[in-house]
Amino acid sequence: MGAVTLTGVRKLFGTMEVIKGIDLAIADRELVVFVGPSGCGKSTLLRMIAGLEDVDYGAIEIAGRDVTELAPALRGVAMVFQNYALYPHMTAYDNMAYGLRRAGLAGAEVDKRVRATAAMLQITELLPRRPKAMSGGQRQRVAIGRAIVRNPEVFMFDEPLSNLDAALRVEMRSQIARLHRELQATMIFVTHDQVEAMTLADRIVVLNGGRIEQVGTPREVYHRPANIFVAGFIGSPAMNLLPANLHRGAALELGWGTRVTWTAAVPALPDNAPVTLGVRPERVSLCDAARAQASGEVTLAEHLGDETILHLKVSDGVSLTVKAGGDVAALVGDRLHVAFDLAGACLFGPDGRRIAPD
Amino acid sequence: MTAVPAIERRRPAPGKLWQSLLYHAVMLTFAAIFLLPFYWMTISALKFNAEIFANPVSWWPDPVRWENLAQLFMRDDFPFLRQFMNSVFYAGSVAIAVVLSCSLAAYAFGCLRWRGRNLVFALTICALLMPTIVTFLPVYLAWSRLGLVGSYWPLIFPFLLGDAFFIFMLRQFFLGVPRELMDAARLDGASEFRIWWQIVLPQVRTALVIVGLFAIVYTWNEFFGPLIYLQNREDMPLSLGLFTFQSQRATEWSISMAGSFFTAMPMVLLFLLTQRLFQQGLTTSGLK
Numbered sequence: 066m067g068a069v070t071l072t073g074v075r076k077l078f079g080t081m082e083v084i085k086g087i088d089l090a091i092a093d094r095e096l097v098v099f100v101g102p103s104g105c106g107k108s109t110l111l112r113m114i115a116g117l118e119d120v121d122y123g124a125i126e127i128a129g130r131d132v133t134e135l136a137p138a139l140r141g142v143a144m145v146f147q148n149y150a151l152y153p154h155m156t157a158y159d160n161m162a163y164g165l166r167r168a169g170l171a172g173a174e175v176d177k178r179v180r181a182t183a184a185m186l187q188i189t190e191l192l193p194r195r196p197k198a199m200s201g202g203q204r205q206r207v208a209i210g211r212a213i214v215r216n217p218e219v220f221m222f223d224e225p226l227s228n229l230d231a232a233l234r235v236e237m238r239s240q241i242a243r244l245h246r247e248l249q250a251t252m253i254f255v256t257h258d259q260v261e262a263m264t265l266a267d268r269i270v271v272l273n274g275g276r277i278e279q280v281g282t283p284r285e286v287y288h289r290p291a292n293i294f295v296a297g298f299i300g301s302p303a304m305n306l307l308p309a310n311l312h313r314g315a316a317l318e319l320g321w322g323t324r325v326t327w328t329a330a331v332p333a334l335p336d337n338a339p340v341t342l343g344v345r346p347e348r349v350s351l352c353d354a355a356r357a358q359a360s361g362e363v364t365l366a367e368h369l370g371d372e373t374i375l376h377l378k379v380s381d382g383v384s385l386t387v388k389a390g391g392d393v394a395a396l397v398g399d400r401l402h403v404a405f406d407l408a409g410a411c412l413f414g415p416d417g418r419r420i421a422p423d
Numbered sequence: 424m425t426a427v428p429a430i431e432r433r434r435p436a437p438g439k440l441w442q443s444l445l446y447h448a449v450m451l452t453f454a455a456i457f458l459l460p461f462y463w464m465t466i467s468a469l470k471f472n473a474e475i476f477a478n479p480v481s482w483w484p485d486p487v488r489w490e491n492l493a494q495l496f497m498r499d500d501f502p503f504l505r506q507f508m509n510s511v512f513y514a515g516s517v518a519i520a521v522v523l524s525c526s527l528a529a530y531a532f533g534c535l536r537w538r539g540r541n542l543v544f545a546l547t548i549c550a551l552l553m554p555t556i557v558t559f560l561p562v563y564l565a566w567s568r569l570g571l572v573g574s575y576w577p578l579i580f581p582f583l584l585g586d587a588f589f590i591f592m593l594r595q596f597f598l599g600v601p602r603e604l605m606d607a608a609r610l611d612g613a614s615e616f617r618i619w620w621q622i623v624l625p626q627v628r629t630a631l632v633i634v635g636l637f638a639i640v641y642t643w644n645e646f647f648g649p650l651i652y653l654q655n656r657e658d659m660p661l662s663l664g665l666f667t668f669q670s671q672r673a674t675e676w677s678i679s680m681a682g683s684f685f686t687a688m689p690m691v692l693l694f695l696l697t698q699r700l701f702q703q704g705l706t707t708s709g710l711k
């Protein structure tokens with residue numbers, strides 16, 4: 066049905082290559098989330114799949130059909146835009162009916178489908194209203210309705226929730242998850258929001274500078290980041306990436322001189338090889354001076370209620386983020402000692418790729 | 424509803440009152456200065472020819488000669504009504520032609536991406552720098568060869584091909600239409616022509632009306648084109664007809680003034696009726 070396959074897809078704006086060769090297979094009924102820093106090409110890639118941008122090299126297949134040269138409306142895709150992009154001069158009803166009418170459906174059939182979709186999204190009372198007379202959340206629902214009513218094989222969302230307030234965002238997030246279950250359709254979702262990505266995705270695609278850094282389930286990209294970029298990008302607060310040297314005999318010498326034991330298997334590397342140790346902030350714990358593996362001065366203390374995020378300056382150019390309990394009363398300027406729990410830690414080789422755990 | 428009485432809160436401070444009085448006095452003086460010629464035209468239309476040049480100046484016609492107006496519509500050496508309708512036709516056609524052709528061009532320049540777009544747009548803008556008088560002769564010869572001199576074709580048809588100034592102006596408005604609207608319509612299966620007509624034009628309605636009004640005012644006062652291409656008195660628009668009448672019947676001032684009054688009136692009314700829209704067009708972008 067709605068599988069999407071990209072092969073060697075590239076895009077140039079003028080001489081600037083924005084998408085630099087993407088190979089990606091999205092399974093039917095999968096919900097895939099694109100994440101990546103601003104300007105990495107998420108929107109461009111999405112628009113290429115939708116047919117709104119030309120593909121310069123490579124091919125795109127949807128449902129087993131090569132759609133690289135096909136007009137957007139013929140691809141069986143629908144898109145929800147960040148700013149909703151509802152037609153301002155039409156009522157919600159006409160917004161939803163527009164695509165159906167273009168497809169040549171009869172009036173009665175259009176009416177039936179619009180009303181059924183509106184009922185499903187609980188927006189029936191919005192149908193006679195224009196976008197101007199709706200709140201952001203209501204516009205969002207109508208925009209989703211406009212996408213659903215056409216019954217596409219692939220849904221695309223380009224940061225659809227970023228204009229909503231926090232509470233509404235949580236609600237819409239669960240609604241999109243529910244829609245995904247009920248519609249049994251393929252969905253591609255672009256977001257900046259870590260929580261959205263982790264909670265919604267079957268698989269996350271991490272993009273950077275027009276390339277794919279990693280494709281994997283939320284657990285995979287979180288616990289087994291393919292490289293330093295993914296490690297630093299996924300998770301908030303970000304993973305601690307500490308310079309270290311790996312000695313034979315499984316001794317890891319951290320940048321500031323401390324030695325720790327690395328027990329997991331690592332591929333053969335030259336002695337004293339420069340590596341990077343990745344430790345999540347929740348795997349760093351406060352301890353007393355005797356057991357300390359690192360010590361530093363607090364440069365920033367964020368008291369979030371249930372937890373406290375502490376930023377420590379360990380040595381020149383090395384800082385550590387620690388996720389501690391909400392009862393920790395540390396203040397800026399305090400000197401704290403920490404120890405690492407290396408059970409869930411990652412080790413990255415000189416080229417930035419993860420070498421352990423494999 | 425608050426309990427504070429509105430009157431009490433709105434009473435201006437004494438200093439403010441003087442300021443406001445002064446402001447209005449100045450504005451009224453200027454308004455009077457600008458209205459004076461219009462007033463003079465109006466009363467002259469209702470005077471005897473002799474009274475117009477009377478000394479001392481007579482500020483109110485005595486007697487009021489309504490017959491002048493009746494004459495205006497009955498003289499056979501000045502087909503006023505016919506020329507008035509010519510002007511309406513001329514201005515209306517140009518306005519429609521300009522709005523259609525320039526909004527199509529502005530859509531292509533502002534909303535579509537194609538190779539060479541910026542170059543073509545730059546060339547279009549260069550057309551603004553070219554005085555009409557330069558291209559005038561070859562254009563006249565072409566129309567003459569086509570045997571269309573003496574008709575309205577040479578005056579209206581060029582506007583169906585767009586006008587650089589209005590294209591430029593409309594493009595600015597079209598650039599303000601969110602790209603996602605057109606993308607959404609493309610995904611909905613609308614053709615480019617339909618997107619232009621059903622999605623984009625409704626967003627820039629105010630701009631279209633403004634361009635239409637500009638075109639009407641411009642055409643209503645246009646003199647040179649009709650002078651060159653039209654010879655028959657029955658074919659002339661008012662701008663030219665009035666001039667022709669004045670140059671032939673130099674002494675009949677009250678009739679000319681009556682003609683001028685009815686020539687100026689439609690534009691005054693048009694402005695009064697659309698004033699609010701002009702302001703709206705300037706304050707809101709017509710979006711959101």
Ligand SMILES: Nc1ncnc2c1ncn2[C@@H]1O[C@H](COP(=O)(O)OP(=O)(O)OP(=O)(O)O)[C@@H](O)[C@H]1O
Nearest residue numbers: 078079083101102103104105106107108109110257
């Ligand atoms: N029409 C265009 N012409 C030229 N360059 C463009 C165009 N559209 C996008 N780009 C460039 O392509 C790159 C990728 O843009 P894109 O919008 O896909 O990023 P993004 O990942 O969606 O970013 P964000 O998270 O901020 O939305 C950017 O560097 C952008 O400047």
Ligand SMILES: [Mg+2]
Nearest residue numbers: 107108109223
């Ligand atoms: Mg984007």
